[in-house]
Structures are given as C-alpha cells and as structure tokens.
Amino acid sequence: MSVPTIKFYVREGLLPAGELTSPNQASYGEAHVRRLRLIRALLDVGGLSVAAIRGVVMAVDDPGRPVHMVLGAATKPLVPRYGREADGGIEEARKTVAGLIEARGWRADPSGPASDALATALVALDELGHGRFVEVLDAYADAAEGVARADLDYVAHHVAREELVESAVVGTVLGDAIFAALRRLAHTDASNRMFGRTEEDGGAE
Amino acid sequence: MSVPTIKFYVREGLLPAGELTSPNQASYGEAHVRRLRLIRALLDVGGLSVAAIRGVVMAVDDPGRPVHMVLGAATKPLVPRYGREADGGIEEARKTVAGLIEARGWRADPSGPASDALATALVALDELGHGRFVEVLDAYADAAEGVARADLDYVAHHVAREELVESAVVGTVLGDAIFAALRRLAHTDASNRMFGRTEEDGGAE
DNA sequence: GATAGTGGCGAGTGCCACTATCCATACTTT
DNA sequence: AAAGTATGGATAGTGGCACTCGCCACTATC
DSSP states (O other): OOHHHHHHHHHTTSSOOOEEEETTEEEOOHHHHHHHHHHHIIIIISOOOHHHHHHHHHHHHOOSSOHHHHHHHHHGGGSOOOSSOOSSOHHHHHHHHHHHHHHHTOOOOTTSHHHHHHHHHHHHHHHTTOGGGGGGHHHHHHHHHHHHHHHHHHHHHHOOGGGHHHHHHHHHHHHHHHHHHHHHHHHHHHHHHHHTOOOSSSOOO | OOHHHHHHHHHHTSSOOOEEEETTEEEOOHHHHHHHHHHHIIIIISOOOHHHHHHHHHHHHOOSSOHHHHHHHHHGGGSOOOOSOOSSOHHHHHHHHHHHHHHHTOOOOTTSHHHHHHHHHHHHHHHTTOGGGGGGHHHHHHHHHHHHHHHHHHHHHHOOGGGHHHHHHHHHHHHHHHHHHHHHHHHHHHHHHHHTOOOSSSOOO
C-alpha cells in the first residue's frame, strides 16, 4: 500500500485523516488499517467504485442512525448500476419480480434497487432468447434463501452489534464473490461429469 | 445503439463485419443483432471488459473444438481478475478450497481460476476478522450446487446443442447477477423481519 | 445534383484510480 | 549543528478503457 494512495483515499473521504500530533505529523491506529483493508476488499474483490465506497463508509461511520437505516444506506451503493434503460418488456419483468416476492412472502420492496437489478437481468435474458429461464427462478430463490439463512446464522454467532453494519457490507460484497466462485466450481463439476473429463488446465464451465 | 459504437465493436473483433454488398455498403442480419445483444449483456450486466468479451466470442465462434474445451475457453474470461496478490495466508485458504472440493467430490481443479478467486475472497474475509466464515461455507456450497442443478435442468430442456456454449456464457454471467439480486432481496427480508420494518424507500439490507 | 449515409481508420474525449511533483516543516542521523 | 530524509497538504499529470469525432472516398437517396 503506497503512501500516495493512502493520501488519495484520505482526500476522497474514504479514510479519516490521522490525528495530527504536529503540523506535519499524524498518527494512525488499528482502526485506520482495518478501514484500509475494508477499502481494498470492496475495491479489489467487490469491484466497487471509489464513489460507491465513499457512500458505504459514510453510512458505516454515521453514529446516530437506527441500525436498519444504516444497513439500507450502506448497502445501497452495493447493487450494481446497469447502464441501459431496458429497451422494452421491463414492465413484464417487474411483474415477475413482484410476483416472486409476493409468493415468497418476502418483506422487500418490489421497486427497490435489488428488484430493479433483477428485472433488468431478466429482460436481458429474455432478449437473448432465454425467456423460459424464469421457470428455474424458484430454484435460484431457494438457494438465495439458504445463503441468507447461513449469513444470518453467521452474524448471530460471530458478529458483535457494533460491527454489524460493516459486516453486512463485507458479507454482501464478498459473499457475492464467494458464491459466484462456488457456482463456477459446481458448473465445472457438472460439465466434467457430462463430458467425461477429470483434469487439465482451466476447468471447463 | 449508435453507429460509431458498432463500428468500434467491429474493429475490436467483438462483432463480425457485415457482408459487403458494395465497397461501402454492408448488410447485417439477425445474427449480428443477437451478437450485439450478447455484447451489451456481458458489458452492462456482467461488467466484462471489451478484451474479455473478445475472448468469449472468439471461443463461441470457434467451430472445430470439442464442446468442453470451448466451454472452458469461453468461461475463462468470466472469472474476475483480482488485483492484489494476497498479502499472506493464501496457502491456507487454498487448502480450505481444496478440502471443500475434495469433500464435495467435485471434479474441479483446485488450482484453477475459480478456486483462486474463492481463495482470494476467503483471505480478504479473514483479514477483515471474519475467519470463522468458513464455517458456513458448506451452506454456500449447498446453494451453489442447487443453482448448478437448476442451470443444468434448464439447459437440458430449453437449449439446443449448437447454442450450448453461448447459453453457458450468458447463464454464467446473468446467473451471477440474478442470484446476487435475489440474495439482496432475501437479506432485505431477513433484516426487515429482524428490525420490524415493512416498507419505505430503498429497502434495508 | 445536393444531401445524407456508409465503411474504414487514426486520433481525441471523458471518466476513473491512482501517481508524481512541489513546498514548508519536522524528525533522524551523524 | 548540519545534512539528509520523511510527512502532510495540494495541484497537476498518467495510463487504461469504452467509446466518440473527424476525415476520406464513395454511394444511396431525394
């Protein structure tokens, strides 16, 4: 971690400035190192932009807000922003999403950012000729519930209350990466069973 | 979709040039439109780079190769490239991953890119004080297997053999996005149940 | 026959995550 | 005490990437 980079993060508001002991001497503590690791994790593994990370840390550092609001604010920058404003059929996709939320009994906003992201992805899939994919959406939702349960379980056992928000952010971002990697491995396994290969370089999907 | 952008894609090798009917007139067909949609999906939803997409389409278009090799080549650019070379403890994480693959009986390469990505994420988690997370890794793996089964099921029923490779790419990328969104929704649900909120703006994580 | 569009190509744009340079001051070494 | 080095702060520059512009010769269209 180079010094100029750290200065850059301080300027961008990702990292609090060290406490000045003299006009040109500042001291950094364990909290700074920890924050730095958080930034690197969100940046490298999560692929977040500096602006998004700024949003996250501002929410994490906000002292007086009720927990669930901080959670909302902190995780809002985590859902990726899709460029295109869906050429068409987005309404139908939204209905599908709303129906899923309804059927599952989820207490979630059918017009929130996560629902938007889901609808956008479904539209893209449909445009590529995979409209029938919605038929397996339930299996995905089952898996998502399973993962969410595991996350809650972990949080309940291993996370202190004051670390809750940061843990939620970390878990959301790194959890995505971990699950994606596991899915790749499971796909590789399936593909190799199907086509009868067992070793070699990259591993077929 | 602006004309210069399309010209750019052709130049970058993402999109085959149209068939020239005159020295300066080319005709584009359904295949081009489809390819364009694929590119936009990978770019916008999947967040792939142009270079990665070039790798994908080259593999997809390669006619003579055995299916599993094309699958491997096509999905290789899909696993994200993490910048940092893990400060330490990567060896232990690798062992954890290898152990998981072994325990699951997965036919997957414990030193392939997906395994690498998983190990990197685990290291990052550990550095942030969440080393115990490995305890819930099995639940994640269960979910990943469930999703992979659903994917296979979908492919078996709805995908023609000649579309297999492209579908695998699309499914890998969009599937990630879809699952991530569903996970967000499931988290929102859990959080709202826990903190007793039911509506309002963004949806708390 | 003027306007507008096309293929092809090199160069330019804007955004983003850094990185280099500078300055004045302060700590460290000898 | 003198020399060298490091730090905080600020401004400007770099490189990569996904486009985007402008130019050219030519052609399709009104």
